[in-house]
Amino acid sequence: MTGAGVIDSGICNLGSIARALERAGGTVQVVTTPDQVAAQQRLILPGVGSFPAGMDALESRGLDRAIVAFAATGKPVFGICLGMQLLFETGEEFGTRKGLGLIPGRVRAINAGDLAVPHMGWNNILPIQEDPLLQGLPDNAYFYFVHSFVCEPADAAHVLARATYGEEFCAMARNGNVRGLQAHPEKSQQCGATVLRNFLGLGT
Numbered sequence: 154m155t156g157a158g159v160i161d162s163g164i165c166n167l168g169s170i171a172r173a174l175e176r177a178g179g180t181v182q183v184v185t186t187p188d189q190v191a192a193q194q195r196l197i198l199p200g201v202g203s204f205p206a207g208m209d210a211l212e213s214r215g216l217d218r219a220i221v222a223f224a225a226t227g228k229p230v231f232g233i234c235l236g237m238q239l240l241f242e243t244g245e246e247f248g249t250r251k252g253l254g255l256i257p258g259r260v261r262a263i264n265a266g267d268l269a270v271p272h273m274g275w276n277n278i279l280p281i282q283e284d285p286l287l288q289g290l291p292d293n294a295y296f297y298f299v300h301s302f303v304c305e306p307a308d309a310a311h312v313l314a315r316a317t318y319g320e321e322f323c324a325m326a327r328n329g330n331v332r333g334l335q336a337h338p339e340k341s342q343q344c345g346a347t348v349l350r351n352f353l354g355l356g357t
Contacts, residue, residue, distance in 0.1 A: 155178070155179050156179060156195075157180075157197050158181075158182045158184040158193030158194075158197065159174070159182070159183055160184045160216060162210040163210050165200045165235075166199070167183065170199050170233070174197075177350045177353060185214065186215075187215045187218070187219035190216065190223050193223065193228070195352065196220065196228065196231070197230075197233065198230065198236035198239065198240070199232075199233045199234065199236045200232075200233070201235055203246050204246040204302065205244070205250045207235050220253055227329075230332065231333070231334070231352050233338065233339075234299070234300065234334075234335060234336070236333070237334055238333075240252065240255045240256045241256050241259060241260050241304055241306075242254045242259060244302070255328060258308075260305070261305055262303075263303045264319055265319030266319040268319045271300055272299070272301070274297065274298065275297055276295065276296065276324075276336075277294060277295045277296075278314040278315065278336070284327060284332075285355060286332055286334075286355075287313065287348075287351070289347045289350075294344045296345060297345075298316070298335060298337070299337065303320075303323065304333065304335065305322075306326055311327060313326055316335070322335075
């Protein structure tokens with residue numbers, strides 16, 4: 154089976170991600186150190202909570218530099234929910250904070266209008282361009298979201314898919330071998346399983 158390293162920085166529901174990957178046909182190695190990051194063939198960065206707390210957790214373990222170095226090898230990287238946001242250059246939650254800088258752009262508060270924040274629940278995504286991560290998804294693919302902030306790539310070419318909640322926002326992003334999904338694939342039933350299977354097939 155194809156394996157993936159899942160970073161455990163203490164800011165994610167590691168068990169649900171691991172089980173979803175195993176159901177998708179992959180093997181999982183929990184990654185907690187920079188040396189373990191370097192040993193992977195593909196890497197998943199999950200996360201929930203605030204941008205500053207997420208970066209604090211990575212930096213305290215030296216995982217921030219390890220993730221950037223791993224991405225430079227060209228191997229697949231996949232950020233999920235907060236993990237996607239941490240891939241960007243800056244986050245604006247509780248002030249401006251530097252992110253991993255793997256995707257140019259910023260993370261800002263969602264402009265939800267009169268809708269409740271956080272955006273919580275099922276929402277369909279609209280693919281903007283073709284990508285292996287999107288293969289096999291139905292035309293009206295629904296994913297489960299929980300977030301108050303959105304990613305704003307500096308280059309529109311880095312947007313793979315969009316969703317709408319008060320405003321249209323980037324739901325999936327890609328910069329080379331680095332990809333992100335704002336939704337939770339582990340909670341998104343068959344569509345989420347399809348994306349995880351697609352990620353496990355990258356680089357094989």
